[in-house]
Amino acid sequence: MYEETIDLLIDGVFRKGSEGKGQPLVNPATGEEIATVPHASAADLDAALAAADRAFGPWKALPAVNRYKIMMKAADLIDERLETIARVLTMENGKPLAEARGEVAFSAEATRWYAEEGKRAYGRIVPGRVPGQRQMVYKEPVGVVAAFAAWNFPASNVIRKISGALAAGCSIILKTAEETPGTAVAFARCFQDAGLPKGVLNLVFGVPDEVSLHLLASPIPRKVSLTGSTAVGKLLQKRAADTLKRTTMELGGHAPVLVFADADVDHAVATLAAAKFRNAGQVCTSPTRFFVHESIAGAFAAGMAAKAAALKLGNGLDPETQMGPMIAPRRCDAIQSLVDDAVGKGAELLAGGQRLDRPGNFYAPTVLSNVPESARIMSEEPFGPVASIVPFSTFDEVIARANALPYGLASFVFTKDGATARDAEMALEAGLVGVNHTMISTPETPFGGVNESGFGSESGIEGLEAFQRTKFVSELF
Structure with missing residues (x-):
């Protein structure tokens, strides 16, 4: 039995799409329909954008140690619900349950790592050139994030984006794959139950081209993070360019x-x-x-x-x-x-x-x-x-x-x-x-490609920096 109700998450509320549209969720191992995936309407997407925009300021201002506590609680809930989430993942993606368990466990570990690293988003002091001058470099969250995750790793693709953004102090709108929505919904419930303020995390589904076009045309998101194909990466990069959004692209390989x-x-x-x-x-x-x-x-x-x-x-x-x-x-x-x-x-x-x-x-x-x-x-x-x-x-x-x-x-x-x-x-x-081995992905090490496999990194300190921008302040008294 599929043990997840697929809902949108907008402004802290799990709900269906306002226009009643959706698509079937099919178990690839059996061909059976196991749930319905709701589609967000344009009005729903606007509501998610507004919610993320409102939530960003307070979440950014919250001390990193407070964000850490919420994220650590969410990681504990992911661990507590690991077996249920893993079964959901297997039923929607098809991979063996042992692989699903490992992926969900990785997600809890990655959430803890980002929570810890968020407390160490250090800047630096640069010696001044004249007496009385103080030069400071700050790391601050880039802003609202629009994130898109692929279906092949429904847990790790999703959690790198959620936890990286939250640890940096960003709010996020996530559209994960309609083929594998349940794992993302289960994670969203863990963060909500951990006390995440409403609007900080929003989850939407829909026709991919329509959702990305709507979200990226808005000036509200300042960062785009994609795990997907090279073709999709090029398309979203072009759309992000219209409003000069920063991007991280984890794309195809060979x-x-x-x-x-x-x-x-x-x-x-x-x-x-x-x-x-x-x-x-x-x-x-x-x-x-x-x-x-x-x-x-x-x-x-x-x-x-x-x-x-x-x-x-x-x-x-x-x-x-x-x-x-x-x-x-x-x-x-x-x-x-x-x-x-x-x-x-x-x-x-x-x-x-x-x-x-x-x-x-x-x-x-x-x-x-x-x-x-x-x-x-x-x-x-x-x-x-x-x-x-x-x-x-x-x-x-x-x-x-x-x-x-x-x-x-x-x-x-x-x-x-x-x-x-x-x-x-x-x-x-x-x-x-x-x-002499193939284990090249851990929470603490950078993950990303070059050339047409994309740019930027997820995981590691580089993964946190992807959701930050640099501010220089120079004082002279």
């Missing part, structure tokens, strides 16, 4: 993996298979282009194929499930098109390669070997459970191929040689690099 000849093949296979098929490959940092040294490419590909074939697919609520469904039928169709194109151009299909004939949006974990550069999957982000393996010969060759795309979010290196690792770390065009 992560290269460099597996050098001296790598531990068994470790690399086990680590990368787990990362590749996590959340059915619907992860912006998912390894996608596997460049493996020619001397070990065959063994690596065979190992990946064996791992893929052994995975148990099913409803994420089943404790034996290791990989859940795609978010929607359209994603299965998109993956099939990429796989068919690659095989048609000469790639060898070692595992998977088809949608499963069963209820839900299940696509078999797929491994392709000797994928030609001309295959679309080598340049288009698959965002699905497909590993494309390509042999390479030299360091310079693999770096050039890894950096050939405009994306620059995550990249991974597997080698036993420290010098090789350091050379690759410096040469790769990426905001995130993992060496």
